[in-house]
Amino acid sequence: MSKELDILIIGAGLSGLAASIQCALSGHRVTVLESAKELAEIGAGLQLTPNATRLLLKWGVYDTIRGLCEPTTCTVYNYKGRILAHEDHFDKNNRRKYNAPFSDCHRVDLQQALVRKAEELGVKVVLSARVVDLDFDVGEGQQKRASVTTEAWKTYEADLIIGADGLWSTTRSVFLGRKDSPLPTGDLAFRIVLQLKQIEDPKLRKMVQEPGVRFWAGPDSHVVAYSMRGGTMYNVVLLVPDDLPDSVARVEGNLEEMRAWFEGWDPVLTQLLEHVDRVDKWKLMHRAEMESWINDQSNLVLVGDSCHPMLPYLAQGANSSIEDGAVLGLLLALPHFKSKHQLPKTLRLFQKLRKARGEAIARETFKQRKDFHMRDGSEQEARDALFLRQLGKELVGAFPSRWTCPVVQPWLYGYDAEKEPYEIGRLSRMFHHPVINMIFRS
Incomplete structure (x- = not known):
């Protein structure tokens, strides 16, 4: 049988686009369906850690991302402004230790760079394509195909559907056979993007123009701030206890309420907040761990936030989602993947490689909350x-x-997604070694 697959990816977020790039590089025909009408500036800033940037470098994406900032310092303050931890040469240290950069950017700049690369590789990205129905039992034979129908009543068929539709995943609910809504974490985020031109104070302007990662740790709350778009924009996220109704996930925030949360904190932070003219308020959600990310027919697999969403406290939601897409695509490549008959075993191996790590990172984010709050x-x-x-x-x-x-940083940043399939391949010639057979049975 042919080794080439028709792959349909639901969601043009970071996990979906990463999967589309690596699956296309692996020789498959890929279509991405995205419900949004355009890839707009939603989500503000994003921290890219070496476990993801080494993949972006490999794909030729990293250098095409607009306005990347490599922070030269990483500092933790207590909420009164006392320095608790500080690292100079943070940018150089990351490149030295992990052979890849730590960078800050705007989420949409990364998303657009990934889309450009995907389309260069022949991936079809279809916008305004909200999925309303999925069928996992199309055709005859042992290896069933799957189909997706969009709101415009257009139907797509594929050998494999990758559910990359994020925290509010429709694909996940269809897979489970029930509505499966995200769960509140007890925290919310005030998300702020400041333009340099909004800031008049020379010291604050200097802070924005000289990229560094800054944290303030305080009672029940913490703050993270960093520069993006070449030091012309500042991203600030204020993490506080959730007071939004259960039915509300995102609203425009009240500036006075936001400032009141941080009254008495470090004057540098409170002065910065005086320059804010608009803030969004986001409920932070998570999900219970799933028993499996793969359906019984082995023609659906979930990736990213649809199966392992994370608190943003280690910046790994995006980075681990990029890892997911890379590992899945690499497992679907020669010399590992030679026939469609191997798809069930390949997906089980993907789950074996990725599920434990993704869920462990999610748990680690709650530990970071405890230590900062x-x-x-x-x-x-x-x-x-x-x-x-x-x-x-x-x-x-x-x-x-x-x-x-x-202890934790090397585990997070030192992970090399590209080596995962090849380490196993060297040990086993993939599926014909007792070690791999044992993995499949476990």
Whole structure:
């Protein structure tokens, strides 16, 4: 049988576009269906960590992203403004340790760069294509095809559907056979994008123009801020307890309410907030872990936020989604994938490789929330003492900020998605080795 697949990807987010690029590079025919009418500037800033940028470099995408900023420093303050942790040469250190950059950008700039690359590779990206129906039992034979019908009553058939439709995934609900809504985490985010021209204070302007990652850790809350678009734009995210009704996921925020949350915090932060003229308020959601990401017919697989959404506290939602797309596409390439008959085993191997990592990162984000959201008291004092003991020194052991933690950072940033299939391939010649057979049975 032919090794070429017709692949249909639902969702032109980062996981879907990453999957489209690597699947196209692997020789398959790929179509992406996106419900939005255009790829608009939604979601504001994004932190790209080395586990994803090494893939963007490999694909020739990284250097086409508009206005990338590599932060030269990474600093954690307590909410009063005292420095708890600081790393100079953060940009150079990441490139040295992981052979790939840590960069900040606008989400839409990355999305558009990925779309351009996908289309260069022959991927069809169809906008205004909201999926309303899926059928996983099309045709005859052991390996069923699947079909998708859009709101415009256009039907697409494929050997494989990749569900990459995000946190509010329709594909996930169809797969489970029931409506499966996201669950509140108890947090919400005030999301802010400031233009440099909005800021008059020279010190604040300098902070924006000289890229660095900054965190403020405080009671029940924390803040992250960084530059993007070449230092002409500043992204600020304020994480606080959720007070939105269950039925509301996103609203325009109230500026006075936002500022009141941070009254008494570091004057640098509160002065910055005085320049804000608009803020969005987002409920932060998550999902329960799934038993499987693959349907019984082995013609549907879920990736990204549709199966392992994450709190944004380690910036890994986007980065791990890019990993998903890369690993799936690589597993569908020669020398591993030689026939459509191998699709069920290939998807099971993908799940084996990716599910544990994706879910472990999701759990780690909750641990970071705990360490950054401590109320004043003995636990917070012990945390700060741990920070301060290593200030200005080479970090050793577990550290409250996983952004520079010598235990967690290598696990996150050092992951090489491209090596995953090839490590197994070298061991096993893919599916004919006892090790792989044991994986499939487990």
